[in-house]
Amino acid sequence: MNRVCTLSLFLIRDLFRSLASLVPLAAGFTFYGIAFEYGMDQAQFITVAGVGLGAICLLTALLLSGRANRASFYPFAARLPRRSELLAAVPLGSLAVTAVMALLMTEAALLQHKLTLDFPSALWIIPTWLAFWLFMAALALPLSSLVSRDGSHMVGYVLITALLVANDRRSFLEERRLHWLSRAVTAILLPMATLLAQASAGSYGRSYLLAMVLTVAYAGVLFGLATALLKHKDLLWPE
C-alpha cells in the first residue's frame, strides 16, 4: 500500500507540474460556474455535483495513466513487484485530486451562499461520492492507453458511448420494441443511478447500501479487467 501511495503522490505531483493539470482545473472551474449559477439544494448537489465531479475524476484518471505511460516511468515500473500496483495508483491519485476539488467547490459554494447542506445527513455525501468516483476512476483504466491492448480502449469508448446514447433514447428503444435493450441498459446503470437517487432522496436504507456495494463491485470488476489487460502487455513506452 505504501508503494501505491508513493506512486500515486508522484503521479499527482507530476501532473500538477505540467500543463496537463489545466485540464481538470479548467473542467472544475467551468463546471462550478455552470452548475452553481443559480445555487443548489442538497438533493441536487448530490446528483449534479456527484456526476460532474465523477466526470472530472475519470478525466484525471486518464491524465494520470497518461503520465505513467511514458519511457521515464521504466525505473518506477522496474521497482514494482506487481503491475497492478501501478494501476492502483491511478484511481487513488484521481480520487485524491477529485476529493480536494470537491472540498474546494463545496466550500466556495457555501461561502457564496449557493449551496445549503443539512447536517448530519450531508455526511452521507462522502461515501456516496467516493463509491461513485471509485467506479468512474476504475472505468478510466481500461479506457487508457496505459492498459489498452490492440486498440481495446477504442472498443471501450464505443461501448460506453453506445450505452449512454441508448440510455438517453430509452423511449425510442421502447417504441421500436427493443424492450430487452432498454431493460439491459437500465440494469447496467442501475447501481450507480440508484446510489445517487437514493442519496438524493435522503434514503439510506437497504437499496442504497446494495447500490453502493454493486457500484464498488463494478469498480472491482473494471480494475480486474484492467489488471488482466496490463498483466501480459508489452510495456513499449514512448521514448
Added chain:
Amino acid sequence: MLRASELTKRYSSTLALDRLSLDVPAGAVFGLLGPNGSGKTTFLKLVMGFIFPDAGQIDRGGLSTSRIGYLSEHAFYPTRFAVRDYLTTLGRLGGTAASPQAGISVGPAYSTAGGNALRGEIDRLLAQLGLDEFAGRRLGALSRGTLQRVGLAQVLLGNPDLILLDEPVLGLDPAAQKFMRDEILALHLAGKTIFLCSHNLDEVTRVCTHVAVLKQGRLVRAGPLPEMLGARSQIIITTDSLPADLASCLAALSSGITADDGQVTLNGEARAHKAQALRLLLDGGVDIQRLEERKISLEEIYLEVTDSAQFPGSES
C-alpha cells in the same frame, strides 16, 4: 546469474530476437554488442519483464526484477523533479527492501527508520557519483553527462545484485565516459554482475570480461573476452629463409603453427610455443629479421561476425 534459453521475440512482422541462448556468469561484466536493431535493448527489456517473449525462457537466478538495476538507453526523466526528490521516490517504491548491505529497512517506506536509512543511502550515492551539488536541481536542467550519473544513482539505489546498462556511455564526453567506466569497474570489483549493451567497442574491451555479439536477433559469437581475443592473436616471426625441414619441425610443435615463405605464424594458443619456435630457428642458424605480435581487436571480430565491414568508413 542470468540465463536465456531459446529466447524469441517478434514485433508484428519483425523478428527482434531469434532463439537467443545466453549465459551470464555471476560477477561478470558482460557486454552485448550488435548493430542497431539487432535486439540488444529488446533483450534487456525482456530481462526486466517489461515485455514478454514469444518463446523461450529467462532465468534470473531467483532475482525479482525489483532487485535488478536498469539504466535505459535514452535519458528520459521527469524533468520538473529535483534529483533528490526523484531518487527518494524511487527509493520509497522498493528495490531497497531486501538490501541489508545498503542498510535500508524492510519496513514501511514512510517509517522514520526507513526514511532515515533511505536518506543516508541517497546521500552516499550522491557523494559517490559527484552529484552533491545537483541534489536540489531539476532534472530538466542537467547536462547529458550529469543525467547519466543520476541514472546510475537510481540503478545503484537499493544495492541491486544484477545491473543492466543500455548504452551507458552514449553521448558522453571523454571525462564522463571515463567516470562511467571507473564506476563499472568498481562495481565489478564489488562483485556485482553487470550486463551492458554498447556500440563503444573500446569501452567494452576495457571493462568487459565476457562478450556476445548479436546480428539480426541471432547470437553469432559469445564467450570470455580474453579467450575471444587470444584465440585470434598471432605471433609472426619473419626470417630471411626457412629450410623445409625446419618448417616441418616447427609445424610439428603445434597445429596452430604455420611456416612458409620465410614466415612462421603462431596462431592463438600456439603462441605458448614462442620460445621453442625461436630456439629451433636460432639453433638452425636462421636469421630472424622481425618478431611481431599481432593482437586482433574486438572491432575486427565484431566487423567479421556481423558482416559490417562493407559499410563505408569501416575497416576490414
